[in-house]
Amino acid sequence: GAGVSQSPSNKVTEKGKDVELRCDPISGHTALYWYRQSLGQGLEFLIYFQGNSAPDKSGLPSDRFSAERTGGSVSTLTIQRTQQEDSAVYLCASSLAGGISYEQYFGPGTRLTVT
Amino acid sequence: QQQVKQSPQSLIVQKGGISIINCAYENTAFDYFPWYQQFPGKGPALLIAIRPDVSEKKEGRFTISFNKSAKQFSLHIMDSQPGDSATYFCAASGGSARQLTFGSGTQLTVLP
Numbered sequence: 001g002a003g004v005s006q007s008p009s010n011k012v013t014e015k016g017k018d019v020e021l022r023c024d025p026i027s028g029h030t031a032l033y034w035y036r037q038s039l040g041q042g043l044e045f046l047i048y049f050q051g052n053s054a055p056d057k058s059g060l061p062s063d064r065f066s067a068e069r070t071g072g073s074v075s076t077l078t079i080q081r082t083q084q085e086d087s088a089v090y091l092c093a094s095s096l097a098g099g100i101s102y103e104q105y106f107g108p109g110t111r112l113t114v115t
Numbered sequence: 116q117q118q119v120k121q122s123p124q125s126l127i128v129q130k131g132g133i134s135i136i137n138c139a140y141e142n143t144a145f146d147y148f149p150w151y152q153q154f155p156g157k158g159p160a161l162l163i164a165i166r167p168d169v170s171e172k173k174e175g176r177f178t179i180s181f182n183k184s185a186k187q188f189s190l191h192i193m194d195s196q197p198g199d200s201a202t203y204f205c206a207a208s209g210g211s212a213r214q215l216t217f218g219s220g221t222q223l224t225v226l227p
Contacts, residue, residue: 031213033214043159043217043220045214048214102164104149106161
């Protein structure tokens with residue numbers, strides 16, 4: 001079956017521009033996670049959505065980062081006024097149901113380069 | 116504060132050998148410990164996972180050993196193959212949100 005998909009696969013942007021990254025979770029998965037993978041920081045949690053509950057934003061590094069999830073499915077991660085330190089691979093993962101099934105399945109990621 | 120420490124950073128093994136990667140955690144609230152395999156340009160793929168109520172789990176050539184009292188767990192890859200060459204991440208989660216806390220990764224190279 002279809003896995004987690006992310007778009008675009010690569011994004012190059014200029015410092016100061018806003019970017020939007022998209023994630024389509026596995027159908028039926030109610031939990032959705034965003035992570036960031038960078039050379040200096042490894043894999044780090046950003047934000048978590050579960051159903052219609054308020055998201056857990058505890059991992060967002062600054063108020064330039066925000067995310068939304070529409071209709072309990074597709075999610076968009078927005079980075080405003082991008083900085084060079086935002087360059088990383090942004091990974092999305094989904095899970096059948098937070099607290100019941102712990103298995104998280106990752107998408108291929110979006111490689112963001114800020115010039 | 117790094118909550119999951121992973122070693123070694125890199126590992127070279129001969130084909131047919133055993134690869135062993137170790138992780139240690141600090142947060143006693145963690146109750147789920149997966150291992151992920153990642154190839155260049157790909158997202159992490161779930162390999163095998165364990166809960167703390169068992170000390171070992173085996174799936175094919177992959178085995179997790181878990182020591183709750185020492186707060187350590189390890190991945191053993193038996194009969195390592197060149198196709199196993201990848202970066203391996205241990206992780207841990209707990210609580211209601213279940214977000215994963217990852218180790219720093221181990222780059223495994225299996226020589227033919």
